[in-house]
Amino acid sequence: MDKVRQLEIVEGISVEALVGGMEHCGFGARRLAIAARIYEEMLSGQYKKFFALSGAMVPAGMRNIVSDLIRQGHIDVLVATGANLVHDIIESFGFHCIGSAESDDVALRAEGVSRIYDVFLRDEDFIRFEELMQSILPDTTKTISGAQLMKHLGSQISDERSILRSACDKGIPVFCPALSDSMIGLQAWLHSQSKRLVVDAFADIKQIIDICYDSPRSGIVIIGGGVPKNFALQSMLVTPKSFDLAIQLTTDTPENGGLSGATLSEAISWGKISAGAKYVTVYGDATITFPLMVAATLGRIKKGSP
């Protein structure tokens, strides 16, 4: 049996060195180090790279890490919650604010501030978001897919650090399976009252399944869980393929039986992840574990061309 090696901290230690040292520790530290190791393999060029993004990652400051990963060629397929894309659009012209989780929410509403735990968003940014959406949503007689709508929105965003814009620039599909469950959905519906816009609820399914079919080997990073996790995993179900590498960063635990906390092993019983896959779940707040994993991995790999 290998020894646990007590972790050493030296002054000025890099994230890569610290996470590297964690590989010989126990508990969450080891899980994080394994995640970095699997991620290194996932970015080796041999895998189709899926990325499932839930949790309020953009309001919490994780947007540029995601858009950089896209621009560096480290994400081939993005599945996201509507909320993350809404806030990505807001960040392209406005900003979120440092707030407090112990706020008086009645007072916040009176001041026109919406709270996301300890992050604030002012109504004026929502109003600008609505105006922007009404000006850039398409008017088309053709029934389109969700991914086509996302691509169109990305093309209309000027901020190059935007996730949607980066995906558009790189030709990466963005799937948002619960599109109606977001302010993009609300605005699209409002728009469709006066303009022509019909999104086929099932059209994305064909596109993502085709990608699964065409991927000899594939890996997935799952931030949080929810719909993006399941949508990406279930797409493998109707193909003979399954994920060969899988990383989940989540705060949910398996004991309650919900999807977001379900182990990646459970997904093997469904055939979504392959029997011989390498996988790990890192339990904890992804605003900590996600930057750590990325920073620890990027130093180890040759980056793709931007």
Add this chain to the structure above:
Amino acid sequence: MDKVRQLEIVEGISVEALVGGMEHCGFGARRLAIAARIYEEMLSGQYKKFFALSGAMVPAGMRNIVSDLIRQGHIDVLVATGANLVHDIIESFGFHCIGSAESDDVALRAEGVSRIYDVFLRDEDFIRFEELMQSILPDTTKTISGAQLMKHLGSQISDERSILRSACDKGIPVFCPALSDSMIGLQAWLHSQSKRLVVDAFADIKQIIDICYDSPRSGIVIIGGGVPKNFALQSMLVTPKSFDLAIQLTTDTPENGGLSGATLSEAISWGKISAGAKYVTVYGDATITFPLMVAATLGRIKKGSP
């Protein structure tokens, strides 16, 4: 200040009496008792009653409680994950099995068994599900809404304990905002390859907003969180209304900033829940807290006609 009254257990104690006693305790016990008290008010006849259902509640055995609530007139609007509706349909002809969370998932796959924590489902039930779906999914030239599709499916299910069937019988709308993220979505897409079926991704929005507009007072029960929670809450956003009563039963906690664990107070800052609302979150596994809340409440109210 009121005293904490030490809880007393007598032989044969009813759920109603036990939960009643918890009102004078602390921690989760008190939260549960408050939930039962708010639920009692919600079922008083003065509120439009929303119900947001996520988590694998149907595989875990909570289906009949939900369908009974519908038939008893205690749910006016249902927002559900696709998974719960898929498993509701499976229960209408097949069944889930008592499994183990400590299973060998590779072996399960070899045996054709999919695992949901400690519940198993055999491939043969999935195959029957697929056959049933292909036989009952509509062939229509009209672009329909998700709720219309759910109503149609409900009308085709013979099992009266089914959630979808009960909702159809009672004329209750069922919204499934992430429909493509489920096996219903997969089957609907497959069906649409040879038949005509287009579901407008945004059409449900109008219907639920109209309901919100028309509800002088409204209350919501949220099981879990995720898309059903947000879709129901955001529908109030574009109306001058907001929820007056709200109960959340969840295993997620606020500290990680995700939606499923976000406090109901946070929703006040968004204007989704009213400043003067009564609300409570009960932290814990809903397979325990949900039956307790329902059993404690039903004894206190005059039931609606079935």
Add this chain to the structure above:
Amino acid sequence: MDKVRQLEIVEGISVEALVGGMEHCGFGARRLAIAARIYEEMLSGQYKKFFALSGAMVPAGMRNIVSDLIRQGHIDVLVATGANLVHDIIESFGFHCIGSAESDDVALRAEGVSRIYDVFLRDEDFIRFEELMQSILPDTTKTISGAQLMKHLGSQISDERSILRSACDKGIPVFCPALSDSMIGLQAWLHSQSKRLVVDAFADIKQIIDICYDSPRSGIVIIGGGVPKNFALQSMLVTPKSFDLAIQLTTDTPENGGLSGATLSEAISWGKISAGAKYVTVYGDATITFPLMVAATLGRIKKGSP
């Protein structure tokens, strides 16, 4: 494979019936039902019954359930945190108050109120506690054990619903391994400045090991985790025995490697629980799961004489 049977709620349902129905469900519901079944066996008369009590159960209203279990003969050995015993003593003359978890803690201090989540305790009750302790703590030249001190305190408490008093009346040993980590400890130290009182930090170990040696079969209920869990389990280590039945009610999960969330299976690797033991962990707030388990079990067994 056995079927999951959808849970049914009938009006006036008893806790026993509801928890009984949960045995055929999944997730936490099934775990709770299994706990009740194991507890039924534990109370069958064939087992030495250990009870490890941590978490702020007494302030939260769970005191009478524990003292009733003692008086009914359902606890043979109690291992508790100092805090639970401090609050047990306070309840014997004073009371805890219904408070709020969203309080201004600076204001509370100014008002002389200490907060335990949503339970309040007024300084005047602490002062009476201190006075009582100084009047009842023993003055003895003999070095005594912690359990002897607990027995003495129990004998001085007039309230028959007290845990300490009930244990004293029934001749049940009460172990409090972290006695110095409590206000009993603080008061005992203060007392020892002017009176003679020396408690041997290790004397309890012999007594509990002797009990373990002399118990052909034994079971344990663990509320929370912490020191009471470990002290009870480690006592088996130095004997050829181990626990045959074990129930843990905890909010902690295994993934972080801590003791309170450690699985009972892990204790098998240490030899603290036997290889063939029946055991279950119910994840969730014990102010909900503990009364449920007790109420579900008591109806099924012949109670011991009080």
Add this chain to the structure above:
Amino acid sequence: MDKVRQLEIVEGISVEALVGGMEHCGFGARRLAIAARIYEEMLSGQYKKFFALSGAMVPAGMRNIVSDLIRQGHIDVLVATGANLVHDIIESFGFHCIGSAESDDVALRAEGVSRIYDVFLRDEDFIRFEELMQSILPDTTKTISGAQLMKHLGSQISDERSILRSACDKGIPVFCPALSDSMIGLQAWLHSQSKRLVVDAFADIKQIIDICYDSPRSGIVIIGGGVPKNFALQSMLVTPKSFDLAIQLTTDTPENGGLSGATLSEAISWGKISAGAKYVTVYGDATITFPLMVAATLGRIKKGSP
């Protein structure tokens, strides 16, 4: 209101830079950055520095970080669980092993292996631990305190990376309030059967209270919670002082009312932490957050002499 600044990752980024960037993010990332900022102040030379250590930190590889902090002068008072000290002693001559959390615990026992989540310990190391303890435990007619016993043990350990040895070398008191709840306690009791060794259960209280009295300003780092957290905090109760700075790294959340998850704000209502204190809780696995906080802080301060 300050802007959330999207986090940037550059190749080779140091922990200090990454954690520094998190100060402008939300959720756990911001909490971690605040912890590093408070820790920087705590190590500024103006504070008495308490350190409360629970959780299986030593088996998980965090031992050298703690002993380095002691040797660098960054810990003035250590309060620890017995388990961490037991495993510190084991590491001084033996080692823990990389194991798996999905092990067959019955098989492990048969092979003489004890499991701590995903860390293994072989019986032979326990046997050597027992032999060592019997050879180094003192034989004294004087009743001693727990801290005196810890100091004695530290003086007998040859490994300079040991926590106990480092504390002894630096003259730092080590308090272990639940000493009987550990294998040190078991061995001390065994030893006392043939040799003279009496530890006064309350003697530590005087020493730590004296330290509290004599500390104009004080700060505390709490890893986990449990007895070390409470023992350190309660020591302030009987003095006019309270902690001015407090950091808690824990996986427990407040909602269940237990001490380990209790907010530091709650401790203000008790008078354990001062009304104007700076404090933060970082929710998450301390095997990740603790090394991050230390690495981020050490670069910012002038280290004390070793």
